[in-house]
Amino acid sequence: MIHGAHVILYSKDAEADRAFFRDVLSYPFADAGHGWLIFALPPAEVAVHPSDANDTHELYLMCDDVHALVEQMKGKGIACSPIDEQRWGSITRVTLPGGGKLGIYQPKHASPLRPAGS
Structure with a gap:
């Protein structure tokens, strides 16, 4: 039946954001033709939250140490928002080269x- 998920990020500079996923995050990829890179993602989860509106979806990547990730991004010249402590996690938003933000x-x-326990 369903064997995976395909996530689409819209960008004002898709080429630069593809380079970020390829060169900064080092995600494996396939070229679907004409420079359209499709990236493998780590394992994923889906949560369904209550809302007054449908068709609103969010994408967050998960990491083991958000403080270390922010330092690593800073070393590569990638801007991150201050870490926001929530009951469910510690979150930053990375500014992609195309100007979008990725949680x-x-x-x-x-x-x-x-x-x-792990």
């Missing part, structure tokens, strides 16, 4: 990707 957080919640 990255260190989860504090249980995850189906990790056994309890």
Whole structure:
């Protein structure tokens, strides 16, 4: 049946943002033709939150140490927002070369990707 998810990020500078995923995050990719790079993502989770509106979706990447990630991005000249401590995780927003923001957080919640206690 379903074997994966395909996420689309819209960008004012898609080429620069593709280079970020390729060169800064070092994500494996395939060239779908004409420079359209499709990147492999780490394992994912889906959460369904209540809302007054439909068709609003968000993408966050997860990391083990958001403070270390912010330092690593700073060393590569990539801007990050201050870390925001929430009950569910510690989050920053990375500014992509195309100007968009991408949330990255260190989860504090249980995850189906990790056994309890790890």
